[in-house]
Amino acid sequence: MPNLTSKTPSHDPSGMIRRWRRLQDKLIHRFFQLNGLLSILILLGIFFLLFADGFPAVKHLGFQAFLTMIWNPTSFVKATYGLGAMIISTMMVTLGAMVLAVPIGLACAAYLAEVAPSWIREILKPVIEILAGIPSVVLGFLGIVVIGPAIATIFHLPNGLNAINGSILLAVMSLPTIISISEDAISSVPRTYKEASLALGATHWQTLIKVVVPSALSGIIASIMLGMGRAIGETMTVLMATGNALKTPHSIFDSVRPMTSTIAIELGEVPFGSDHYHGLFVVGFILFVMTFIVNLIADMVLAKYQEVER
Amino acid sequence: MQPSSSLQIPAEDVKISVRNLNFYYDETKALDDMNIDIPNNQVTAFIGPSGCGKSTFLRCLNRMNETIRGTRIEGTILLDGIDMYAQEVDVVDVRRRVGMVFQKSNPFPKSIFENMAYGLRINGLKNKRQIAETVEQSLIDAALWEEVKDRLFESAMGLSGGQQQRLCIARALAIKPEVILMDEPASALDPIATQKIEDLIQKLKKNYTIVIVTHNMQQAARVSDITAFFYLGKLIEVNETGIIFTRPRLQQTEDYITGRFG
Amino acid sequence: MKKTVLFEKLGFFSLGLAGLLVLSVLIWIIGDIFVHGASVISWEFLTQSPREGMTQGGILPAIIGTFLVSLITIILAVPLGMFSAIYLNEYAHQGPLVRFIRLSIRNLSGVPSIVYGLFGVALFVRFFHLGASILSAGMTLGLLTLPWTITASEEALKTVPKSFRDGALALGATKWQAIRTNVLPYAIPGMLTGAILGLARAAGETAPILFTGAAFFVPFLPKSLFDQFMALPYHLYILATQHQDIARVRPIAYGTGLVLIALIIGLNGIAVFIRYQYRKKARMAS
Numbered sequence: 001m002p003n004l005t006s007k008t009p010s011h012d013p014s015g016m017i018r019r020w021r022r023l024q025d026k027l028i029h030r031f032f033q034l035n036g037l038l039s040i041l042i043l044l045g046i047f048f049l050l051f052a053d054g055f056p057a058v059k060h061l062g063f064q065a066f067l068t069m070i071w072n073p074t075s076f077v078k079a080t081y082g083l084g085a086m087i088i089s090t091m092m093v094t095l096g097a098m099v100l101a102v103p104i105g106l107a108c109a110a111y112l113a114e115v116a117p118s119w120i121r122e123i124l125k126p127v128i129e130i131l132a133g134i135p136s137v138v139l140g141f142l143g144i145v146v147i148g149p150a151i152a153t154i155f156h157l158p159n160g161l162n163a164i165n166g167s168i169l170l171a172v173m174s175l176p177t178i179i180s181i182s183e184d185a186i187s188s189v190p191r192t193y194k195e196a197s198l199a200l201g202a203t204h205w206q207t208l209i210k211v212v213v214p215s216a217l218s219g220i221i222a223s224i225m226l227g228m229g230r231a232i233g234e235t236m237t238v239l240m241a242t243g244n245a246l247k248t249p250h251s252i253f254d255s256v257r258p259m260t261s262t263i264a265i266e267l268g269e270v271p272f273g274s275d276h277y278h279g280l281f282v283v284g285f286i287l288f289v290m291t292f293i294v295n296l297i298a299d300m301v302l303a304k305y306q307e308v309e310r
Numbered sequence: 311m312q313p314s315s316s317l318q319i320p321a322e323d324v325k326i327s328v329r330n331l332n333f334y335y336d337e338t339k340a341l342d343d344m345n346i347d348i349p350n351n352q353v354t355a356f357i358g359p360s361g362c363g364k365s366t367f368l369r370c371l372n373r374m375n376e377t378i379r380g381t382r383i384e385g386t387i388l389l390d391g392i393d394m395y396a397q398e399v400d401v402v403d404v405r406r407r408v409g410m411v412f413q414k415s416n417p418f419p420k421s422i423f424e425n426m427a428y429g430l431r432i433n434g435l436k437n438k439r440q441i442a443e444t445v446e447q448s449l450i451d452a453a454l455w456e457e458v459k460d461r462l463f464e465s466a467m468g469l470s471g472g473q474q475q476r477l478c479i480a481r482a483l484a485i486k487p488e489v490i491l492m493d494e495p496a497s498a499l500d501p502i503a504t505q506k507i508e509d510l511i512q513k514l515k516k517n518y519t520i521v522i523v524t525h526n527m528q529q530a531a532r533v534s535d536i537t538a539f540f541y542l543g544k545l546i547e548v549n550e551t552g553i554i555f556t557r558p559r560l561q562q563t564e565d566y567i568t569g570r571f572g
Numbered sequence: 573m574k575k576t577v578l579f580e581k582l583g584f585f586s587l588g589l590a591g592l593l594v595l596s597v598l599i600w601i602i603g604d605i606f607v608h609g610a611s612v613i614s615w616e617f618l619t620q621s622p623r624e625g626m627t628q629g630g631i632l633p634a635i636i637g638t639f640l641v642s643l644i645t646i647i648l649a650v651p652l653g654m655f656s657a658i659y660l661n662e663y664a665h666q667g668p669l670v671r672f673i674r675l676s677i678r679n680l681s682g683v684p685s686i687v688y689g690l691f692g693v694a695l696f697v698r699f700f701h702l703g704a705s706i707l708s709a710g711m712t713l714g715l716l717t718l719p720w721t722i723t724a725s726e727e728a729l730k731t732v733p734k735s736f737r738d739g740a741l742a743l744g745a746t747k748w749q750a751i752r753t754n755v756l757p758y759a760i761p762g763m764l765t766g767a768i769l770g771l772a773r774a775a776g777e778t779a780p781i782l783f784t785g786a787a788f789f790v791p792f793l794p795k796s797l798f799d800q801f802m803a804l805p806y807h808l809y810i811l812a813t814q815h816q817d818i819a820r821v822r823p824i825a826y827g828t829g830l831v832l833i834a835l836i837i838g839l840n841g842i843a844v845f846i847r848y849q850y851r852k853k854a855r856m857a858s
Binding site: 021024028029031033035036037038039040042043045046049050053103104105107108110111112114116124126129131133134140142144145146172179203206209229230232234236240260263264267268272281291295296299 | 576825
Binding site for chain 2: 665666733735736737738739740741742743744745746749753754758
């Protein structure tokens with residue numbers, strides 16, 4: 001075996017360290033490779049575990065049981081496992097949150113990216129980061145003690161724990177996501193686009209609305225998708241602030257119970273191995289799939305956006 | 311056995327021997343059928359216009375191209391008669407014997423002493439006295455000792471550009487290589503610093519084999535014993551420096567040297 | 573002509589209004605918690621256990637519980653995050669597998685926290701028979717935090733210039749030697765920042781610990797990792813929704829909320845400070 005090192009270093013007369021070192025390097029490479037795969041393993045693990053633990057319910061109760069409206073597995077009359085009302089509740093609070101968060105978020109993002117002087121930016125950006133860090137349980141608490149009573153007073157309701165309360169809080173939670181990603185997208189629009197527009201005689205406002213925002217559209221859409229994902233998956237806020245009534249909601253002033261609340265309320269008391277227990281995993285699975293799809297769309301939109309930029 | 315040269319180097323004086331080398335970045339062929347002998351204890355210069363493959367070829371000589379994804383090499387490169395790309399050969403050994411100084415000097419953000427000691431430590435040297443002695447000797451060899459001996463433990467980032475580059479040379483010398491590859495070592499330096507580097511190269515060739523890539527023809531003429539002219543990934547002509555610059559055999563070489571292109 | 577100018581001025585003005593609105597929201601949130609919670613905060617509040625059915629006394633066990641479970645989270649999420657980041661940034665070829673890994677990471681960060689809770693119950697509490705414990709909850713939170721520590725670690729590694737790696741390799745270092753001695757030391761501050769931010773996020777999460785170990789009242793401080801524990805966010809949740817005398821404990825709930833927010837903002841502040849110091853040092857070095 002040819003020995004490239006004609007002069008072996010004096011502290012390694014046999015050349016053994018070299019061979020050991022090569023093996024060591026290879027092992028280390030493998031070690032990091034395995035760690036890299038960890039994320040895939042976890043994602044697949046969640047998917048399969050939810051599926052496996054939810055499947056017994058589907059098998060035992062039948063697929064159709066989940067396609068009805070009302071979820072009431074502990075009812076004395078007839079246990080029902082309908083996901084309908086829950087999904088509608090989730091969509092209702094989420095949509096409500098988006099209606100509030102998207103205009104405000106985009107406007108704030110545009111402000112930060114295009115208008116705000118740097119001293120305001122230095123203040124607002126940390127503010128948004130801190131807002132993002134406020135735990136959901138704190139917001140849910142404020143929903144109970146402040147927003148709830150306010151809604152009750154303004155709209156003459158017995159209490160203010162309902163969908164619109166949840167929407168307001170979820171909007172606050174989604175805002176940081178929407179603002180920071182949209183702001184990124186808007187600032188990344190090349191100066192040349194803006195300059196070309198202004199050189200053609202457009203005003204700053206026209207440039208902003210007709211050139212800058214459309215160019216940043218993919219990033220903006222991605223931010224909205226991600227914000228939506230957050231709203232769909234949020235648990236504590238909706239658990240505390242939306243009332244948790246088990247019926248199909250008809251208005252935003254109704255008390256609602258989204259999918260996340262259902263799991264959070266019932267998982268603690270459900271007998272292990274019962275249909276109810278497995279049913280909750282079905283809810284969890286649907287929830288997982290919904291947020292997965294939303295995030296995937298956001299991913300694809302962002303990927304296309306980065307491609308276009310190149 | 312070089313395509314367009316009458317340069318004959320006796321076998322015992324050949325340090326590195328390249329035969330039929332092809333190099334690819336993914337699907338693009340960057341180097342085409344390179345054949346060259348690098349003689350021992352002399353300075354060989356690679357010249358040619360930008361993008362012609364000189365640096366790529368230089369990096370083949372210490373297997374640094376392997377750090378880039380998608381590269382592929384065919385052919386052989388022999389160091390003292392042994393194929394450095396052979397399966398059994400540990401790339402770490404190759405890089406200890408063939409050192410490199412980069413185009414943009416890259417001292418680590420550590421103290422001058424730590425920069426110097428780094429190579430020694432990762433190669434297993436633990437004895438503090440030996441480390442200190444080697445550091446001092448290498449700095450002397452690189453003509454930097456007098457300037458830094460009183461601030462060995464200050465950050466290397468505080469040195470001037472020329473000093474940083476000499477530090478990188480000293481750092482390479484510390485692990486006692488046999489060959490030193492220099493990729494445009496003075497391109498970012500002012501004339502005085504450049505002069506210092508060139509003087510250093512002349513001094514070093516007594517004990518080392520030096521291969522230097524340069525886009526500055528005058529520098530090649532001043533500093534090297536052998537010059538190789540590259541163009542578009544091919545080796546056009548190799549010969550003694552004096553002959554290349556006064557009586558080149560090929561028209562292409564003459565055109566480049568006289569500035570008709572490049 | 574004048575009308576359009578006015579319209580546009582209003583347009584920009586409303587943008588500024590949005591910014592102001594966001595600022596006010598934060599001020600109002602923190603302000604409300606602070607105003608109602610500050611009166612409750614005292615040394616006793618922070619160092620004593622609750623008494624009289626939570627209507628008196630302090631929240632020490634919740635503070636300790638949060639601390640302990642966060643410790644487990646960090647022990648799990650930070651090293652694994654670093655290793656994954658090292659793989660992605662230093663070893664991996666850019667190919668479909670790596671793209672899939674990154675996709676997984678992004679998606680994991682979007683998985684609802686209650687889903688992590690479900691997963692934690694099924695995996696740690698049931699399958700591994702760890703029961704509802706600090707360990708189960710900590711590991712569940714660890715999984716939740718992992719995507720963030722991976723991303724932060726990768727960002728930190730990216731800031732280390734390629735020339736450091738090349739320089740080390742050219743001196744005869746093996747790949748791992750180069751990473752260990754000449755890349756990681758410079759990436760550590762960034763990774764530390766990421767770890768602290770991850771910690772801040774984990775400390776505030778309730779849903780993952782609801783069924784994996786958090787309890788409303790544990791009579792004594794946890795003695796082992798297999799014990800249940802009290803935690804600040806969970807404490808706030810119960811005080812706000814399920815206590816039998818909600819009105820009376822409301823001030824304590826506010827106090828708990830204030831401690832929680834102070835903790836999170838404090839951790840964020842430390843992270844920002846470290847990041848600032850690190851950037852300053854990096855600027856001086858180049």
